[in-house]
């Protein structure tokens with residue numbers, strides 16, 4: 001059997017943003033949408049945290065903001081199935097995880113293969129998981145950065161779309177490094193979403209090719 005090739009659709013699309021906190025990456029994507037740099041609209045902002053500031057920002061911006069309480073569902077999969085119903089209702093083409101701090105079920109990952117992106121504050125596959133800026137400093141790496149990748153069942157291990165490197169300085173704290181990485185996150189995440197709806201993202205196995213780069 002030949003290698004499976006996925007090419008992102010060139011169309012005006014619909015996005016769902018999933019977040020659990022501050023929502024600065026959501027705002028960066030929203031700004032790019034509003035400025036016409038992404039050929040899509042945000043159809044839903046979804047959260048597992050009722051008080052997530054990003055959810056409030058979404059509501060204030062006039063976007064549909066939905067909170068689903070995980071405690072009301074018997075399993076991760078049942079929770080995700082309800083999330084999928086909400087997404088499908090709105091005909092969403094791409095899910096953008098933007099600080100969504102809840103692990104997705106394998107079912108969700110399969111349903112949204114190549115249609116769900118995540119931003120991670122390290123140069124994957126180095127430093128997956130949590131508190132990764134501290135881990136990078138403690139390890140002594142000279143560079144860290146940000147990664148936009150497709151979500152796969154292995155957490156933080158899906159195909160890499162874009163990365164940006166930043167130097168790790170001797171005087172860095174977790175906070176100063178996180179802030180330097182965040183500046184890059186806000187550039188590469190909207191750009192990856194832009195490329196997606198331009199039909200320029202091609203996935204072959206683990207590798208992502210940017211068409212007409």
Ligand code: GAR
Pocket residue numbers: 019021022023024025026054098099100119120121129130182185
């Ligand atoms: C961002 O730094 C993002 O990379 C990180 O959470 C932060 C969310 O900030 N995500 C992860 O660590 C996922 N593993 P934001 O709410 O301001 O976008």
